[in-house]
Amino acid sequence: MTTPASAPTRRPRHPARGGNGALAAFTVPSLVWYLLFMMGPLVAMFVIATLNWGSIAAHPKFAGLANFAKLLADERIGTALINTGIHLFATLPFQVLGAFMIGYFLAQRPPGHRIFRVVLFIPALISTAQLGTMFSVVLGPDGLVNGLLNLVGLGDHMRAWLADTHTALLCVILVSIWNGMGFNAVLFSARLASIDQSIYEAAELDGASHWRRLWFVAFPISLDFVSVMTMLQFLWSLFGSAALILILTEGGPGQATSTLSWLVYRFAFGVNGSPLIGYSQAIGILLFLLGVVGLVIIRRFIKQRY
Amino acid sequence: MRNMSARRLLAAAAALALASGSLAACSSDSTSGSGDSGDVTPASQINFLSGWQVGDGTGNFLAAAVEAFAKVQPDITVNVETVKFDDLKVTVETESVANEMPDLITMNFTGENKPWLDDGLIADTTSYLTDWGITDKLLPGVTDAWAYNGKLGGFPYQTGSWPMWYNMDLLKAAGVSEVPTTIDALKDAATKLKANGVAALCYPGKDWGGAGFFWLIDQLYTGAADIQGIMQNGGFAASDAAQQGIDLLGDLRDSGVLIDNAAGYGYEDCANAYDQSKVAMAFFGSWSFTQISEPILKVTQLGGFPLPDGAAFDKPIAFATGGNGILMSQAAADDPAKVAAIKAFMDFLYSKDALQLWISDPGNQIAAVTSEASGPSTSTNVMLQQNATLWDVAEPATLQDLYVKSGVDITPEITWFIGTQGATAADLAPRLDALWQD
The missing domain is CATH 3.40.190.10 (Periplasmic binding protein-like II)
Structure with a gap:
């Protein structure tokens, strides 16, 4: 038996590890900031949901799980869940797949593509307040849509689009799509422009049409980006619908456009006085859970497969 | 302007x-x-x-x-x-x-x-x-x-005050010489106005203005005591008189007394329509005295909302605010x-x-x-002068601000009712009562 001439007795400490510790110390302020201002509100949401709290100026009282019990028995929550689902499933395909198709078109750099990009991007430059005001006028009783219908002899079809149970939610959905689709298309075109042109050329040599190149070449290559965009769009639609609804319909007529996101606002700020902040946050937790579940599903089913 | x-x-x-x-x-x-x-x-x-x-x-x-x-x-x-x-x-x-x-x-x-x-x-x-x-x-x-x-x-x-405003020029042009004080007279005036190409009554179904108007009309049959109880606790479904008021509003909607697509109009939309002589009658507060242009104010007569048969009031009604x-x-x-x-x-x-x-x-x-x-x-x-004598021709109704339970907003349901032809008190009453659940 021989003894190794230089048997290692102890693994040498990595010279950089001590340095990492020092570097990590510099991240402490950021972590503290993150915990305070990012995690803090999240924790607060769960705490406030257990309170009976009339307004920020009132004294909150502990209510246990009463807000959650009320939530389960409240018919308005069921209606809002359905409306939220309709809003999501109606907007997402347009905001993601429709935008992807337009993005592919832009990435081909057709004549005038620069103008198209500008035109498509313009809705993203309009604030939600402006957007709501604009479409309130367009869809109002004396608005552009009714004016056009009257002009072409379809006056019998004029209606209060935003105040009609049959059309109000559809209007909110269409305005959401109008607002987001072009912006997403420009983002998709930026991603698609980074794909090596030789891949498209090879596919074209193999006889692939634009349609096949779009869905069987560009789409699989960009699936990681599509996944991110789907997640973002899902969250924007789920959490952000309240602003548009506030300006366009205030959840009405009846409960026709009431979404969970709207109810969080409606109960947090109240109408005719009397906000229910704790109940609002209980709905917020439901919304939060839906968001988490949705993200997991999107991550599970939309991911790069090569 | x-x-x-x-x-x-x-x-x-x-x-x-x-x-x-x-x-x-x-x-x-x-x-x-x-x-x-x-x-x-x-x-x-x-x-x-x-x-x-x-x-x-x-x-x-x-x-x-x-x-x-x-x-x-x-x-x-x-x-x-x-x-x-x-x-x-x-x-x-x-x-x-x-x-x-x-x-x-x-x-x-x-x-x-x-x-x-x-x-x-x-x-x-x-x-x-x-x-x-x-x-x-x-x-x-x-x-x-x-x-x-x-x-x-x-x-x-x-x-x-929050009274009815009547554009007497438009009413007279349509052959109506007096402010309508009964529902029958209101309907008759509406028919004549429409025949003359003018909308009759602007109902701001989209916002708080429509909710206020609803409370005025709904107490026509109930009187003060009952409507105060309903404002505080709900109970439309249990009150025949309150349901009569709702059905009266539904009748005005379905018989074309209200402006077309009234559910899409807000208070400000009605103010604009009235100011442009597109509508002859509206329900505006005295805070709009400076909102409407002078030529229209000069031909405006303030009054109360007309009474139906069997009303609980003696004179047309308006709100004192x-x-x-x-x-x-x-x-x-x-x-x-x-x-x-x-x-x-x-x-x-x-x-x-x-x-x-x-x-x-x-x-x-x-x-x-x-x-x-x-x-x-x-x-x-001119409007302040008219306002000073308003209560000679109108009776003060119960203002909802004083009694409606805090947190209750009936506006979305009123928008639904005004926008749904054929909807009745049987449809609206339970929807309204649900709002008092909170």
């Missing part, structure tokens, strides 16, 4: 120029009572959160009043912070949380801020109104709009020095000349105070 605004601006500027002089003159006697606060030295600052915008009658008045007050009480400075009227509630609550609660606030007293009395944000003004001699000056019934759980929520300063006043924070009330300073300022604001200046702009409506100088009949404004 633009020319008119310019004229008003000039008038306001002239009024402002006069204001400093007149208010300073009046203040010599008005502040003499400030010594009633005993030996307490008044605080040097009053922080006043105002929703009265500079540029209109209310804001111009306040600016002139503060300037004049500074001349006679140089040791007390009134710091005015102006925010949008709609933002007052959030601003007050935010500032209270930050321990920066203003001493005085201009607001209506509604379900939005009534809980502030319970939460200790604002003071019960009952004793101040009495001790400072303001109660004796107030018009009868004015404090009703400021009462809540046996307390008073502020210093009433403005009162008004509370209007703006001044809320006092509890923090200020707890500080004797602040109270002394506020008393001096209130003596000033409730002086005869200050009130006369207040009502000189019709946008300020009518002072909540009886005095020789502040009587609306002395005004040259």
